[in-house]
Amino acid sequence: MRTAAYVYTGWHPIAERDASFHPGFTEWELVRSCQPRFKDHQQPKVPLLGEYDDRDPIAFGRRIALARDHGVDALVFGVFWCRGKRVFEQGLDQGFLQGPLGTSMPFACMWANRMPRRVLPVLRADLPVIEPKRLVPSDVDDFVQFIAMLAEHYFKRPNYVLVGGRSYLSIFDSTYFVRDLGLANARAAITAARRWLRDRGHLDLHLAAIEPNAETLPLVRELGFDSVTHYVHLPDWKGPSLQDYSECAARRALQWQHFATTSNLPYMPSVATGWDASPRGADFGDARPDKYPWAPVVTGEHPEKFATALRRGLDFHSPNGIDDPLVLLASLNEWSEGHYLEPDERFGTGWLEAVRSARPR
Numbered sequence: 001m002r003t004a005a006y007v008y009t010g011w012h013p014i015a016e017r018d019a020s021f022h023p024g025f026t027e028w029e030l031v032r033s034c035q036p037r038f039k040d041h042q043q044p045k046v047p048l049l050g051e052y053d054d055r056d057p058i059a060f061g062r063r064i065a066l067a068r069d070h071g072v073d074a075l076v077f078g079v080f081w082c083r084g085k086r087v088f089e090q091g092l093d094q095g096f097l098q099g100p101l102g103t104s105m106p107f108a109c110m111w112a113n114r115m116p117r118r119v120l121p122v123l124r125a126d127l128p129v130i131e132p133k134r135l136v137p138s139d140v141d142d143f144v145q146f147i148a149m150l151a152e153h154y155f156k157r158p159n160y161v162l163v164g165g166r167s168y169l170s171i172f173d174s175t176y177f178v179r180d181l182g183l184a185n186a187r188a189a190i191t192a193a194r195r196w197l198r199d200r201g202h203l204d205l206h207l208a209a210i211e212p213n214a215e216t217l218p219l220v221r222e223l224g225f226d227s228v229t230h231y232v233h234l235p236d237w238k239g240p241s242l243q244d245y246s247e248c249a250a251r252r253a254l255q256w257q258h259f260a261t262t263s264n265l266p267y268m269p270s271v272a273t274g275w276d277a278s279p280r281g282a283d284f285g286d287a288r289p290d291k292y293p294w295a296p297v298v299t300g301e302h303p304e305k306f307a308t309a310l311r312r313g314l315d316f317h318s319p320n321g322i323d324d325p326l327v328l329l330a331s332l333n334e335w336s337e338g339h340y341l342e343p344d345e346r347f348g349t350g351w352l353e354a355v356r357s358a359r360p361r
Contacts, residue, residue: 001314002324003355004074004108004161005067005341006231006331009091010116011054016087026053027336030121030279037283038242040299043276045335048343054091054333057099063342064101067332070352071359072341074106074161075332076170081146082115082136093153108161108168109150110210110231113138113177123282125289137180143189144196151202163227164322166206167197172231174209175216178223190224208268217262227322228263230270232330232339235296241288245274245301249309256316266322269313272330273351274301276338298338303350310358329355 010027017025028051034043052059064075077092096102113136138146147169154160155167162168171177178186194204209216209225211233220228233255234248249271260267277293288294313327330339341351 001327002073002106003071003310003314003329003359004076004106004326005072005329006110006334007075007077007091007096008331008334009054009077009088009095011052011333012088012090012095014087027279031335034279035283037278037285037288041278041297042299042301042346043278045276045279045338045340046345047335048345048348054095057095057102060091060095061099061101063333064096064099064105066343066349066352067341067355068101068105070341070349071355072329072332072352074108074326076108076110076161076168076328078112078172079109079150080112080116081149082113083138083142084145087116097157103157104159106159106161107154108170109154110170110172111146112172114173121280121282122293125284125294135176135180138177138189139181140185140189140192143181144192147193147205148196151197151200155197155202161326162203163206163324163326166204166226167202168206168208168326170208170210170229172210174211174220174225175213178212178216178219183219183223187223194224209263209265212263217259218264221264225263225265227266227268227325228259229268229326229328231328232272232275232337233270234272234275234330234339235298237296239296241290241295241297243296243298245298246305246308248298249305249312253309253312253316257319260318260320264320266318266320266325267316268318268326268328269316270328270330271306271309271313272339273303273306273341273354274298274338277336278338279336293337301338303347303354306351307354307358310355314358314360 013024054060080087115134206226208227209220233252275298280293343349
């Protein structure tokens, strides 16, 4: 099995956030300023190699090279698209593709079909977790245009990730995609996208549904998806505010079989190093809300425990198998959500060493 780490390209300024805060704002300000909110809370998370601008091919490339050298086989970049509008694309187009590994390191795309939060940290507890302005509506024509953009910019590259000989693409909020379009239009959109690719000589898609809910999971196969996976599959989102890493990871691994059998598709595990989105939410003290980004927080995370969780993922055999599956790693650099492989001041290169140690010798 190949390991593929998710990549968040939100580590450079964009006009939308400049307008909300100040010119040059990035989430490094949130990561840097987060303070402990309970006993033994491991905040702030401090990058050992320092903060960086992911548009910089040298700085970003250094971190990608470390990941490659420690056993990360591929990267899965979040691609933000809303009816032709893109944000954060420079981290992929400039920082990675123009960098030293841009033509050789295997990479793929995930449609991040929500717009990033405009104003951080979240200051109000009375707003919905997903504000309406962040939702990314689509339709058949828009989805085909999105696939066309991906094909022309990314799928055609020789280092693009293939699964079963087809270009790998995942949809972050697959439930919303299906609910927004409706069953008939979701099926039509996927069919039309495949036709567009075939008619122009591109490889077919391997389309992965990320975290379809209980209602959507049994439907994804007939809609045209090829596999099921997750982004961060670790905490119990409706559970207590503090949750133990080892218990969470073991419980989630027991659910992998269910996702495969219920969807009747291959399931590709996702394994995370941790979860703590505290930097993205204002400090409400003991009265903090029990919803994103305040809760839950996974505690007791450690590279050795992550290695154990990753070994489970690498050993997993989906009952609906595929010849060359992926194990997804959350993530290379989601510092503001507390899951990252990049070196930190607490464990050094421990997260990357865990990947190396978990790989078969």
